[in-house]
Amino acid sequence: MSTLPSWLRQHVAALRALLVFTVLCGAAYPLAIAAVAQLPGLKDKADGSYVEVDGRRVGSELIGQPFLDSGGNPLKQYFQVRESNAGDGWDPMATSASNRGMEDVVDTLPDPALVKAGEEDENARESLLTTVCARSLKFGGLDGVEGSRPYCTESGVGAVLSVIGPRDATGVVSRPTKVVSINEACPANPFVAEYKGVEVECNTYGQDYSEGQIVPIRGDAPESPAVPADAVTASGSGLDPHISTEWAELQAPRVASARGVPAERIEKLIKEHTTGRSLGFMGEPAVNVLTLNIALDETAPFKG
Known part of the structure; x- marks a missing residue:
């Protein structure tokens, strides 16, 4: 009885292992995971948690999206979501954080000649501190509260x-x-x-x-700023669709005024769209901005 050469037997064994693991890891395992993902309680998240309005997909409960006008300014009739560093902003294919830390306090200022010519200086860079200061003034002004913060100038840059x-x-x-x-x-x-x-x-x-x-330089700003921390920082993924209940309550009077409805009606909607702590003890209660804004359009349409 003839036997195969040892080198050929080794190649045959390797080919068999390749085929077995291709079937197990490339087909059986993915199909098993896909099947588990369709179980009740998991199916919605596995399929993307899409949100539909009048039969049309308008987003996902798991991915934040902006509510801005054509000029990039916040729409007053909507609750605003956290800023994003994902791609050009809220890009689910480019989830990312800024990777800037607490010691990032010095800006790289743009070339004034380029600014005067209306061009962008690619070497310019805004520090995390200045970003926080600018956002605090922006959202403070939007909701009619004091936007000052420690270590920020009145003009909205880092006081350094x-x-x-x-x-x-x-x-x-x-x-x-x-x-x-x-x-x-x-x-x-x-x-x-x-x-x-x-x-x-x-x-x-x-x-x-x-x-x-x-x-x-700390300055004389209050220890507890009126604008919450999540309003001035982006999430780690850049895609967080939730905001704190504190920030939602701060925005409520502005949204109520823009839509011409009592503030109590808006506050009731906030409570209805607030999720609790994960597993009952992790994190803080949060408000899903997309589902809240959809509920606003359904129950208190904007007439402006």
């Missing part, structure tokens, strides 16, 4: 100084010789006139202030 001078043994500038409001481009008036007896200057484009010690 570059303090230049000799340093002591701990690395702290002991005798400032030059102080620059690093996030305020000239000819702006700095948010503070002086620091430790030295006049504060605006940021002159092209100057190098990297030798300076970065010093954030």
